[in-house]
Amino acid sequence: MSSKHPQNPSEPCQHVTIADSSIGHVSICPECSVLHLSLNHVSVRFTxxxxxxxxxxxxxxxxxxxxxxxxxxxxxxxxxxxxxxxxxxxxxxx
Ligand SMILES: [Zn+2]
Missing domain, CATH: 1.20.5 (Single alpha-helices involved in coiled-coils or other helix-helix interfaces)
Structure with missing residues (x-):
């Protein structure tokens, strides 16, 4: 899933995985620090x-x-x- 940086919508967020498990993973965008919680087919973004x-x-x-x-x-x-x-x-x- 490539979402856009809130501050810089022309560039897609990068996803660096910082934790994973059998139910999904958590990644962070090094540029905008948005965290992405991914569970199977659902991904939720967090500050x-x-x-x-x-x-x-x-x-x-x-x-x-x-x-x-x-x-x-x-x-x-x-x-x-x-x-x-x-x-x-x-x-x-x-
Ligand atoms: Zn980003």
């Missing part, structure tokens, strides 16, 4: 400030997901411990 905001937002969302996952794991571990504790200290059958 450096907007990209930082996106990164922070995605990071916050992931932290929340991780927190929920940890809570679930902790709850499962606590439930298992309670079952084991009940089995150890519960009424003896003989």
């Amino acid at each position: 450096p400030e907007a990209f930082r905001a996106l990164s922070g937002m995605v990071g916050d969302a992931q932290a929340r997901l991780d927190h929920v996952a940890q809570s679930n794991a902790a709850a499962a571990a606590a439930a298992a411990a309670a079952v084991i504790d009940a089995a150890r200290h519960g009424p003896k059958l003989h």
